[in-house]
Amino acid sequence: MSEIICDVCPHHCHIPEGKTGLCRARMNRNGTNFPANFGRITSIAVDPIEKKPLYGFYPGSSILSVGSYGCNLGCPFCQNHSISMADEHTVRYAEISPHELASISLEHTESIGIAFTYNEPMISYEYIIETARLLEGSGQKIVLVTNGCVSPHITEKLLPYTDAMNIDLKGDREFYRELKGDYDTVRETIRTVYNRCHLEVTILLIPGKNDSEEFVRREASWLASLDPEIILHLTRYFPRYHYSLPPTDPEKMKILKQTAKEYLRHVYLGNV
Helix, strand or coil: CCCEECCCCCCCCEECCCCECCCCCEEEECCEEEECCCCEECEEEEEEHHHCCCCCCCCCCEEEEEECCCCCCCCCCCCCHHHHCCCCCCCCCEECCHHHHHHHHHHCCCEEEEEECCCCHHHHHHHHHHHHHHCCCCCCEEEEEECCCCCHHHHHHHHHHCCEEEEECCCCHHHHHHCCCCHHHHHHHHHHHCCCCEEEEEEEECCCCCCCHHHHHHHHHHHHHHCCCCEEEEEECCCCCCCCCCCCCHHHHHHHHHHHHCCCCEEEEECC
């Protein structure tokens, strides 16, 4: 049986026939790279747009938020680990085709569109594109809440259908190694999309991991070199999943906000 090499993200998983890669979603099906979680929805809800978080994209509006299962990172603090770390055998899901999801979205007249979120959406980019194509001309917006750890050609496939992204910037190179991710890839995704769709960036501040003034200063300065109007969210960490570190100190967060505002015009604190 043939083995494939997945090119969706930097892991480049070697996947035997009938198996999935690290993300638990990309599958070798008869020698083709197939999203096994295609149309398998684990969560669906209408949320305030600010919950994504997006503060500069249709503020005050609502959006239909949908998620599947699987993720190509292994964050030990993930708040959605029950689906992001799951596979088809360990999670409940409903089969919702792109046509059905587009119809559901149009029925929610209070919503501005669809946010693909909760798990990592880009690992099933085909589902996003098929759904978005069905909504072309309807005025519906497509939002991606993503870790940004995806191969550049996947980003390019998605950008024509994407109106806004929130991308996590989780830490430095060393921290990304712990998370099974790639710092440079995430930065490249941010660099690629910042002037091609609405972009906001989130840093979940974790004590002793990425809450140093040096780190926040460096990343804020770099984001400002792209565009000082990029919105940055500094979000408070709480113990989740495998992490038992104490919650982030709100006073320290206020100091880091001021550090970031030396470079960026719009910096917000979350979960405080």
